[in-house]
Amino acid sequence: MIAALRARRPRISMPGITAIGVKELRGRMRGRRAFVSVTVYVLIVAGFTWMVGRILEDSARQQFGFNPQFQSASIGRGIFAALMFLQTLMISVLAPASTAGTISGERERQTLDLLVVTPISSVAIVVGKLLSSLTWVFVLITASIPVAALVFVYGGVAPDDVLRGYLVLFVTAIAFGALGTFFSALVRRSGAATGLTFVAVLVSTVGLSFIWVFLRASSAFQVNAAGVPTADRPAEALVYLNPFVAQVDVACGAEGGTGSWCQIIAEVTGDPSVVNQGGGVVAPVAVPLGKGGVVVNGGAPVVVNDVAPTIGGQRDRYWPRSVLVLLLLALALTAAAVQLITPTRRWRPTRPRVRRGRRTEGTL
Amino acid sequence: MxxxxxxxxxxxxxxxxxxxxxxxxxxxxxxxxxxxxxxxxxxxxxxxxxxxxxxxxxxxxxxxxxxxxxxxxxxxxxxxxxxxxxxxxxxxxxxxxxxxxxxxxxxxxxxxxxxxxxxxxxxxxxxxxxxxxxxxxxxxxxxxxxxxxxxxxxxxxxxxxxxxxxxxxxxxxxxxxxxxxxxxxxxxxxxxxxxxxxxxxxxxxxxxxxxxxxxxxxISDIEQRLRVGSVLRARVLADGETLEAARGWFAAQPEVASAAILRDGTIEIGFRGDEPQTAALLRDAVAGGLAIASFSRAASDLEELFLQVTGHEESTPSEVSS
Missing domain, CATH: 3.40.50.300 (P-loop containing nucleotide triphosphate hydrolases)
Structure with a gap:
């Protein structure tokens, strides 16, 4: 009998994920709710895009002396950046909101036990729930792609820029979704889990970035022995968790590696080419910026004005690192959530254990 | 099995x-x-x-x-x-x-x-x-x-x-x-x-x-193993001191483990004896002048068994001093 049992014991990780996914999506996509939410999302994105387009067009009309083609491209880039920021903002809210109640909700409804005693693994439960919540968010993001494609009418943005922007969006959804799942597994109440998740999202976006700005401001006026401002800036890793900065880098890429978005990225990454010196004009530079590029600290900073920008000069320097860190965070949080719902786990945080003990005692 | x-x-x-x-x-x-x-x-x-x-x-x-x-x-x-x-x-x-x-x-x-x-x-x-x-x-x-x-x-x-x-x-x-x-x-x-x-x-x-x-x-095995005997209930037409005297009489009989007056005036007797001895107890009680209105063996059920079993030990302290 034992041998027979062993023989028919499949690794049902995938069926487990499918089971959870089918169940979750059935609930989520039932009725008009899913249809309405996608419609509302697309309407918001489209309406916003239209308004930004109007603003940029009006302001472009007031300028003169510019090449209309160039203006159109600049409007296109403006719309693209605005669209990506808006979506990053919306996804930063929607992704955690859709996952923060998944596991705590099972606990509150007292259905988690029923799930845990089935042979599906804790991994399947967490990943299945995360994926099905994310599927809904992915549907929203995907539904906005046609709106984003409108920027091609104006030009100035290449399809691969849009691709980059959407990649960052999807990763944002995964990372903040995993954050929600983690707190959902950690805390019993869905309300508390949602609250903590949003605090964590705020910390990783606004909070850490503000710390970066603070550190940058306090180091801005330090000069080295030669009287040259040191490029001693806070680590860029502090803002890796902020998907908005990654979108800034994507927007910078659309600018061809030069422009106002790139200045922000240069500020963050400490790129030597744009170090401002003595009120000089900050300008992009035509030197290759790979490793072993221009050394600033201790040497003369390179300040070059009126140099023809090299297309792609600063491209893809920052956002891939941010995306990687966000994905690693998602992985770590998912693993932690799995640990938290495995009943026979070795490691257990102290406080919940005490609480759990009392609770169980009460229901003996 | x-x-x-x-x-x-x-x-x-x-x-x-x-x-x-x-x-x-x-x-x-x-x-x-x-x-x-x-x-x-x-x-x-x-x-x-x-x-x-x-x-x-x-x-x-x-x-x-x-x-x-x-x-x-x-x-x-x-x-x-x-x-x-x-x-x-x-x-x-x-x-x-x-x-x-x-x-x-x-x-x-x-x-x-x-x-x-x-x-x-x-x-x-x-x-x-x-x-x-x-x-x-x-x-x-x-x-x-x-x-x-x-x-x-x-x-x-x-x-x-x-x-x-x-x-x-x-x-x-x-x-x-x-x-x-x-x-x-x-x-x-x-x-x-x-x-x-x-x-x-x-x-x-x-x-x-x-x-x-x-x-x-x-269930039957547990009953056999644990039962000290049976529980008898006697309704005696008496109150106050005479009821107490009746209880005392029962308590003094051989094979009686305990005798207590319940709230409704019934005397509950823990009895170790078998059925003939139960009959003898009733006969002696009547002969001894007790006015017995009813006399019965309490139905043996799980509930009673349970009360007996859990009553045997003083409840084990569940708090461990550490």
Whole structure:
């Protein structure tokens, strides 16, 4: 009998994920709710895009002396950046909101036990729930792609820029979704889990970035022995968790590696080419910026004005690192959530254990 | 009969509180085994350990030869569990609920369709197939939960207080259902603090209190093993001092272990003797001038047995000083 049992014991990780996914999506996509939410999302994105387009067009009309083609491209880039920021903002809210109640909700409804005693693994439960919540968010993001494609009418943005922007969006959804799942597994109440998740999202976006700005401001006026401002800036890793900065880098890429978005990225990454010196004009530079590029600290900073920008000069320097860190965070949080719902786990945080003990005692 | 569920010295401790302090169970295949005890006795903890939801602090638990600690996945395949409190998903129809759990056990689509039909027939919910789960009555939800525990045709069913919150009619239905399951060859471990419920149903019981098994085995065996004798009730036409004198008379008779006056004036006698001796006691009492209006042997039931067993030991302290 034992041998027979062993023989028919499949690794049902995938069926487990499918089971959870089918169940979750059935609930989520039932009725008009899913249809309405996608419609509302697309309407918001489209309406916003239209308004930004109007603003940029009006302001472009007031300028003169510019090449209309160039203006159109600049409007296109403006719309693209605005669209990506808006979506990053919306996804930063929607992704955690859709996952923060998944596991705590099972606990509150007292259905988690029923799930845990089935042979599906804790991994399947967490990943299945995360994926099905994310599927809904992915549907929203995907539904906005046609709106984003409108920027091609104006030009100035290449399809691969849009691709980059959407990649960052999807990763944002995964990372903040995993954050929600983690707190959902950690805390019993869905309300508390949602609250903590949003605090964590705020910390990783606004909070850490503000710390970066603070550190940058306090180091801005330090000069080295030669009287040259040191490029001693806070680590860029502090803002890796902020998907908005990654979108800034994507927007910078659309600018061809030069422009106002790139200045922000240069500020963050400490790129030597744009170090401002003595009120000089900050300008992009035509030197290759790979490793072993221009050394600033201790040497003369390179300040070059009126140099023809090299297309792609600063491209893809920052956002891939941010995306990687966000994905690693998602992985770590998912693993932690799995640990938290495995009943026979070795490691257990102290406080919940005490609480759990009392609770169980009460229901003996 | 082969043992299918076995626990040995099962202990679960939470910081300073001991939930169970060494539970030994031995349950043969095909039994309906009752775990009886007051609230807080450790029934739920024991069942949750067997269901792989809790890790025991020490001790062994095995189901169908698989260790609950070391092979939780194998245990989960042979086990159906119905917790004492359970919720249902919103936004789910009855058949979807069962379909979901059948998927969790990796059943293919054809098998799922067949088994959902069979189970809905079994628990008498076939006409509720398309109803939303949260719209079912408590008793129906209970039956649905039982059905969910059966999707993978488990050998062992663990039911924690399955009848709590059910009206009498639903209780009877549940009992019938469990009997039917037994004829299908399932071993059922059922916990309850409502004793009559188990008495009619169970082949064996374990009486637990304060985290220990005080007695276990067939109900009749436990009775024989533990009974100090029988309980007699005598209604004597007397009150005040004369009633007290009557009690004193009974207490002084041979084979009488105790005699006490109950609130309604009846004298309850703990009697070690057999039936002829009971007859002799009554004869002597009448001859001794006691006006006896009624004299009977208290019905022996599980409840009484339970009270006797749990009354034997002073309740074990569950708080461990550390």
């Amino acid at each position: 082969t043992t299918i569920v076995r626990t040995e010295g099962l202990v679960k401790r939470y910081d300073r509180t001991v939930a169970i302090a060494g539970v030994d169970l031995d349950i043969a295949e095909g039994e309906i085994f009752g775990l009886v005890g007051p609230n807080g006795a450790g029934k739920t903890t024991t069942l949750r350990i067997l269901a792989t939801l809790l890790e025991p602090t020490s001790g062994q638990a095995e189901i169908a030869g698989w260790s609950v600690n070391r092979n939780p996945n194998e245990v989960r395949r042979v086990l159906g569990f119905m917790p004492d409190v359970f919720g249902v998903y919103d936004d789910m129809r009855v058949w979807e609920y069962l379909d979901f759990f059948a998927r969790c056990y990796g059943l293919p689509a054809a098998a799922r369709r067949r088994i959902i039909g069979d189970l809905l027939d079994l628990v008498d919910l076939a006409d509720k197939r398309e109803t939303y789960v949260q719209g079912l009555s408590r008793g129906m939800q209970q039956r649905l939960c039982l059905a969910h525990a059966l999707v993978h045709d488990p050998q062992v069913l663990l039911l924690d207080e399955p009848a709590s919150g059910l009206d009498p009619r639903a209780r009877v239905e549940l009992r019938e259902l469990l009997r039917e399951l037994r004829t299908l060859g399932k071993t059922i471990l059922i916990s309850s603090h409502i004793l009559p419920e188990l008495e009619e149903l169970c082949t064996s019981v374990a009486i637990v209190d304060s985290g220990r098994v005080l007695a276990s085995g067939r």
